[in-house]
Amino acid sequence: MTPDEILRALYDETLVGNGPRVLELTHEALGMEMEPQSLLFDALIPSLEEVGARFERGDFFVPEMLIAGKAMAGAMEVLRPLLADTGVETIGKFLMGTVKGDVHDIGKNLVNIMLEGAGFEVIDLGVQVAPEKFVSAIEEHQPDIVGMSAFLTTTMPMFKANINALEKAGLRNDVIVMVGGAPVTQEYADAVGADGYAADASATVKRAKDLLHQRRSPVPA
Ligand code: B12
Structure with a gap:
């Protein structure tokens, strides 16, 4: 062939x-x-x-x-x-999960692969991840970035629920929150108060690196 x-x-x-x-x-x-x-x-x-x-x-x-x-x-x-497998050094820790009520994981898994290839350590919480699980995993692993994936318009509101849970646990300022998935848009990400959005795996890698860079070297006031 x-x-x-x-x-x-x-x-x-x-x-x-x-x-x-x-x-x-x-x-x-x-x-x-x-x-x-x-x-x-x-x-x-x-x-x-x-x-x-x-x-x-x-x-x-x-x-x-x-x-x-x-x-x-x-x-x-x-x-x-x-x-x-690119053998690059670890550049940051990325905690990832598909939100509660949603079992779509192919897009998330692809993002994980690309992040690993770019040097991120990825901790994958799997699918149907409840807000409490995001909170306890952040406490346990202390990631730089938390990624939330949703593929249904009915589960996208879980982004906001998760972010509220992080706020309530006093963790919101400790992590960068990125959201994504087929129906998600930049406007939606802004509306729920996420720090970043990306439409595909390679854009996620780029955005994650940019956000990490901004966090580590903030512009002087
Ligand atoms: C395969 C599939 C399924 C499989 C999932 C298998 C699995 N293990 O994932 C099964 C059969 C289980 C399924 C079930 C359902 N599905 Co479905 N499914 C799909 C399908 C065909 C492909 C999804 C996919 O994996 N695409 C491939 C990847 C690579 O997609 P991608 O978007 O390009 O991924 C990129 C970005 O999204 C981004 N990204 C992803 N996650 C993240 C996270 C972060 C942080 C960032 C930054 C970026 C990011 O990067 C990815 C990689 O480049 C889509 C159709 C579609 N066009 O999306 C429907 C679709 C998502 N499903 C749909 C529906 C309706 C359902 C069901 C409700 C059907 C039903 N009646 O039961 C159930 C819901 C089950 C549930 N509770 O979750 C609808 C959703 C409609 C909507 N707008 O809400 C879609 C859009 C089909 C359609 N056109 O109507 N589904």
Whole structure:
């Protein structure tokens, strides 16, 4: 197969949730020295976008979304070490979780991989993370940045609930809060009082580094 044929097949097989074939194609692509980033951005992510579009049109239902998500997650496990292993020094601690009520974790996991690749130590609290859990994990791990992921318009309000919980626990000024996820916008992030927002994993890395830099070397008054 040519690289273009592999990308096309990865897209198609992810779309129909054929996990074993997606894994095979991923290994085949890496064997041909194709870039892991290309597999992600030229096949796997566009395929999940199409899954979402079909779900919205009523052509796909939850089971189709689920198997497509699983197929992508399988490929990501193979790609993870290649994307994250850059041997760079630790530049900061990032605590990450998907908010309460929300089980979407593929976007969050991708952000984690990129952050690790950029030198962040990432502590992943998983999905359905309640405000109390964010609070206790901040107390335990003392991260520089807390990331909250939400993929549903109905769970986005948890950002505000989490931030309120941090305020109540007296922790709000100790951490930088970043929010993200498919339906989240910069306006929404501003409205809930987050310090940062980013639309994708590479923008998250850049924004996280900028925010950390600002925090560590504040502009003199
Ligand atoms: C796969 C999937 C599922 C899987 C999730 C599997 C998993 N382990 O994650 C399953 C089947 C479980 C699922 C369930 C549901 N889903 Co769903 N799902 C999707 C789908 C198709 C893909 C999501 C995804 O992983 N995308 C791939 C990643 C890479 O997305 P990404 O946005 O590019 O990620 C980047 C950014 O968001 C950002 N980012 C992410 N997190 C963070 C965090 C921080 C801090 C920062 C800075 C940045 C950041 O960086 C990421 C990487 O570049 C989307 C469609 C879509 N277009 O999003 C629907 C979608 C999100 N789901 C939707 C719905 C409605 C549901 C259900 C309610 C369906 C139902 N009736 O049960 C349930 C809810 C379950 C729950 N309580 O959470 C809707 C949400 C609509 C809305 N606006 O609220 C969508 C948009 C589909 C649609 N078009 O209607 N879903």
